Amino acid sequence: MPDQPTPRDAVVVGGNRIPFGRANGAYAAASNQAMLTAALDGLVARFGLAGERMGEVAAGAVLKHSRDFNLTREAVLGSALDPTTPAYDLQQACGTGLETVIQVANKITLGQIEAGIAGGVDSASDAPIAVGEGLRKALLKAGAAKTPLDRVKALAGIRPGDLAPETPRNAEVRTGLSMGEHQARTAKEWGITREAQDELAAASHHNLAAAWDAGFFDDLATGFLRLSRDEGLRPDTSVEKLATLSPVFGKGEGATMTAGNSTPLSDGAATVLLSSREWAQERHLPVLARFVDAEVAAVDYVSGDEGLLMAPAYAVPRLLARQGMSLQDFDHYEIHEAFASTVLATLAAWESEEFARDRLGLDAPLGSIDRSRLNVHGSSLAAGHPFAATGGRIVATLAKLLHEKGPGSRGLVSICAAGGQGVVAILEGC
């Protein structure tokens, strides 16, 4: 049997994203491919990788045109990278970006590649619109028809109602409920208050604005189509202003979720450069953080047994147990703000004795976190959330934070995803 490679460290060298746009805003006319290519080219320029062949580029999009079946490879071919760089698409809803990081890191750890780029892109503006199911079936039948008469018969079967297009909906296939409706149930269940949600949202905007002002994103983002900051960022928002908004998810008196404490639909792309330590050192490239470990969990939200976006509450304890760490062992927590209440419900679950006992089978809850270490430079509520791009944004941001903190510092990433899934990971500063 040939020698097995010894597992080794995969490290984050850096990242690049384009500023995130609001749906139908600055990037209204930009395709996923154009945005992903721009994000890749900015990364290539930052690290002087023009003409280099990478081990692979892994990326994906949640809302994807059927013609974009090879989206990432096409973006690579349009970028300054060596065209012999292989690429593939991956999709795990909002977990896509982080899942690509896990994939690329694992291949580096196993010695299958030396360096790779992970990432994701999404456009809520340039979303695919498909023909209705009736029309699609009729067209397929007509295409398969052997005689002209059969073809006519097939097409004659089309009814006016079949002509309505199918637009993508932010709804769960199995429940028909939007993500917001699902989360409204969870928020209610955990008793998450409107005030707490608005406070988290205001902090996200203020922290992100301060980070842009301080130049934190100078080496994490590259302007695109005249956008040089996140379009949805509201530096001057406040708890008071947010309190004036009417709830949009949930019903009646207990409704707490507004457009202000929920992420807006967004457009954008993000990438992360990962490599072996040797590869980075040979090229005099920075080593920001080590990829430590990751875990993915899923919950049965269809039966109503668990909330749609609560899977990270299960993934994190499993990951901590495997690594022999406690929830308090981290210098930074990056919890994706799908909704302010998602973050707060997840934190509440970790603090709950019942949840620990009944759901996690643990003697004691994970406990609370130092909230001053949470999303210190803002998160999705302020930056926006182009679904597949969020993982790349968070990993690059966290890696830089940990590098600034110093060697041995630790960071936890937690991202909830449609379909009742949760992708979480640990990074360690270098």
Next chain:
Amino acid sequence: MADLVQLLTSNPLARQLGVPQPTRLRRGRDLPTGPVVVGAAGGAPTLVRRTLDVLGVAADDALVDTPQTRVTETTDEGRTRQVPAPYPGAVGAVLVDATAATAIEDLEALRGVLRPALRALEASGRVVVVGVEPETAGGPVAVAVQQALEGVVRSVGKELRKGATANLVRVDLLTDAPTTATDLASTLSFLLEGRSAYVSGQVLHVGHADEARVREITSQRPFEGQVVVVTGAGRGIGASIAETFARDGAMVVAVDVPAGGEGLSQVANRIGGTALQLDITAAGAGQRIAGHVAQRFGDAARIHTIVHNAGITRDRLLVNTDEERWGSVLEVNLAAQVRINEVLLDPDLPGGLDDGGRIVGVASTSGIAGNRGQANYAASKAGVIGLVRAMGADERLGARGITVNAVAPGFIETEMTAKIPVATREIGRRINSLQQGGRPVDVAETIAWFAQPASAAVTGRVLRVCGQSQLGA
């Protein structure tokens, strides 16, 4: 709108109506097609001949016009007249060594060399006169004669057509650190080649440097393996500067504000450099540049050249200018580079400016002539001129072999000048001896000449790249 004006002025009808047509200038590393001829005004052309030997450029003796050597020519109308004996074909360049010119009669020798050569000069041909710094020339007459050379060259520049240029080079011969042929080589090479396409009617100065510092004289890639930092590299002239240095072998660090990142990454990727997004006015900008260099090229790496190209305009008449509009221009165009230089000149800073390094600023003809509505901009650009003169005279920098110079571009065709109102723009294009706007590469080539290791003897100087614009001349 630009295209409409071009159409009106450059179509065949306009040509027939006598609208002056711009010549396509010879650019790049090409030497003149015709022969290079050499003459002297007072004494023998020793320095020029030696310099051409260093460059490996062959040259013929120039013909000299005297009453005795003239020939009879019959005009189309059948009349006859006495003309200088003609060259057998077109002349590519005429070089006149006037370093020994001390008497007024020596100027007649200059005329004698120039007259036949100008009659035969090819398109984009070159006239180069080499003299000494007048104040070192000796007595009042010698000083007057050396000063007279400038009047001749500036007038000839205005007389030349078809993209030909005329320039004067002043050297030190009568001081204790005389200019050598190796000192002069990079400048003569620049003037002969297409790189100096848009430089005309100017006075260039070459001093003396330790022979060990004057390197890569004939190299096509004089910056091979050297780190060159260019600010404002995301577009326009800055992008062209980055491309020119990369062509000549440099590892380019392309710097621009984060908002200009899209263009910056395209430039960096095209030239195989690295992009550094940075607000040059931010605290710690110099440290971040040095940090980037030390990180990307190793702890021992140092910067060979920094080009302070980033600049902004906030035009408004002074009567309408507030402190913000005033200050922001001075901050970006002048104060930022002062601070960055201070940081990079620390000899112990990893990633700082190397001994034998270069600082090149970008001034402007507005900084020399002033411009209505640009008091803030002119202040900053004139400030750059003062800065390089002071730093060029700084003996501590001299001891380290660091030179400091600046270009002063005239009307250059860029996105920025394309936004100038059409009439003003057309005037800007036309009121110069080459009767056209320059290209970003013309500025870039001049900066690269200042930065060449072979240009060690050129410091504290400002060279206009303006096609001999009449503004401030």
